[in-house]
Amino acid sequence: MATTTEAKVAEKEPLFGKQERALMTDPLLDNNPITIQVLGVCSALAVTSLVYPSLVMAIAVVFVCAFSSLVTSLLRNTIPKAVRLIVQLVIIATLVTLVNETLKAVNYPVYKQLSVYIGLIITNCIVMGRLEAFAMANKPWRSFLDGIGNGLGYGLILVVVGFIRELFGKGSLFAGSPIAIKIIGPSPEYLIDTATAGQWGSFVFGWYANNNLMVMSVAAMFIIAVLIWIQRSRNPKLVDIS
Amino acid sequence: MSTRYIYTFALIMTVLVALLLAGSKVVLEPIATKNEDIFNKRQILEAIAAPLEKAGRPVASLSDQEVLDIFQEQVEQEVVMADGSAVEGIQAIEVDMAKERKKPLEERQYPVYEVALDGKSFYIFSVRGTGLWDAIWGNIALEEDMNTVAGVSFDHAGETPGLGAEIKDNASWKAQFAGKKIYDGDKYVSVTVRKGGAVDQEHEVDGLSGATVTADGVTKMLYEGLKAYQPYMDDAATGATSMNLK
Numbered sequence: 216m217a218t219t220t221e222a223k224v225a226e227k228e229p230l231f232g233k234q235e236r237a238l239m240t241d242p243l244l245d246n247n248p249i250t251i252q253v254l255g256v257c258s259a260l261a262v263t264s265l266v267y268p269s270l271v272m273a274i275a276v277v278f279v280c281a282f283s284s285l286v287t288s289l290l291r292n293t294i295p296k297a298v299r300l301i302v303q304l305v306i307i308a309t310l311v312t313l314v315n316e317t318l319k320a321v322n323y324p325v326y327k328q329l330s331v332y333i334g335l336i337i338t339n340c341i342v343m344g345r346l347e348a349f350a351m352a353n354k355p356w357r358s359f360l361d362g363i364g365n366g367l368g369y370g371l372i373l374v375v376v377g378f379i380r381e382l383f384g385k386g387s388l389f390a391g392s393p394i395a396i397k398i399i400g401p402s403p404e405y406l407i408d409t410a411t412a413g414q415w416g417s418f419v420f421g422w423y424a425n426n427n428l429m430v431m432s433v434a435a436m437f438i439i440a441v442l443i444w445i446q447r448s449r450n451p452k453l454v455d456i457s
Numbered sequence: 458m459s460t461r462y463i464y465t466f467a468l469i470m471t472v473l474v475a476l477l478l479a480g481s482k483v484v485l486e487p488i489a490t491k492n493e494d495i496f497n498k499r500q501i502l503e504a505i506a507a508p509l510e511k512a513g514r515p516v517a518s519l520s521d522q523e524v525l526d527i528f529q530e531q532v533e534q535e536v537v538m539a540d541g542s543a544v545e546g547i548q549a550i551e552v553d554m555a556k557e558r559k560k561p562l563e564e565r566q567y568p569v570y571e572v573a574l575d576g577k578s579f580y581i582f583s584v585r586g587t588g589l590w591d592a593i594w595g596n597i598a599l600e601e602d603m604n605t606v607a608g609v610s611f612d613h614a615g616e617t618p619g620l621g622a623e624i625k626d627n628a629s630w631k632a633q634f635a636g637k638k639i640y641d642g643d644k645y646v647s648v649t650v651r652k653g654g655a656v657d658q659e660h661e662v663d664g665l666s667g668a669t670v671t672a673d674g675v676t677k678m679l680y681e682g683l684k685a686y687q688p689y690m691d692d693a694a695t696g697a698t699s700m701n702l703k
Contacts, residue, residue, distance in 0.1 A: 264618055293466065294466070295462060295463040295466055297463060298463055298466075298467065301467075302466075302470065305470060305471075305474060309474045309477060309478060312478055312481075313477075313478070313481055316481055316482060316485045316486075316489065317481075317485060319485065319489040319492065319493075320485040320488035320489045320492065323489070323492035323493060323495070323496050324496060327496065384619070427619045427620075427667075428619075430618045430619030431617065431618055431619050431620075432618075
């Protein structure tokens, strides 16, 4: 009797063991969905012109990724193989619809700003990719962590790109949210006022103007490319030698 | 796994998902509808952002409840036809400009918002047109003389960020509209967005660089949109004059 109990304890997987932590941290850098797997790039270009919508989008994707992985993993032994992609799609679509309706009720202006892109999480390759590659073959808790990890990896890039684009494109940060701050621009509302004559702000930053390129999707392409470049030059293992 | 199992699985899943989504819709829909209403009303008030700010109530800092209160207490809603006759039994905010635009001209309904602010009246008119990629729309506020523009607010479905989308985002560009006249003497001329910079300071505003097609869309939208309100404006203006005479 005693030995079987011991064996059971040993078999039981820890909640946050080394492997579990790796499931969440790997997708942040070395296996990032956007910069390494190059998935979900379309929405990363479209929603990142401001930090706040990027953040909301990131949270939405983390939620959908995590819970679709959880549900799929719970059902993995009952899902008929012949229709598994459709079943996965229904799970994702249900969660996305819930997120869409909730956002509409909680924060309508951001819902308007993100427009179709919340709905398009359904087609985000990251979500279905993780279901097919991981959740269909792993236990619920691990799949849940894997979903969170990949959602966070996607969200991290989104927020970084949004930060750079908003700062240099609009001179503000978190515009549209309660903690909106105006950093640099041509009026006294900004922390650094480029217009006030005689002040150091004008002397040092008088030449500064918002970069319109940053507002356009093209900028996201450049920023993501630079991120990929930096990441691969720091870690040669990521470079595809073929 | 048998075909029967697959069908049963699909059936149960579909029913469960349908129930879940229907339930969430029932709970969340009323809140969403209320949010949408506030969002639309806020956009209308943005047309008189300048007078509101002068009155110490900048639109950006109005709470949702304050927006509703202003609409309740200070805004009179009217719906008119293209011939100037009033339509009863419908609130201006209920008029869907996108749907109206598909109807023949003589059946279209147009919303008018009359806002009382600090003893003055402002008339806000809704217009809708086409930009470069998709629909654009806006609200134009006129002062009591039905000639001087008090302010504008624009929005768009899909103009290019940083270029055409500036009609919504660029506050200093929108500020140029204030004080422009839509009549030259007795002749209706509307307000024109002029590529290369306004020449006629009374009736033109500067163009937006890189957004010529959107700017031309705005010009056309304003010209045609406000023209539809002409009979109403004429009636209201004569009404105002006769009242002044009394």
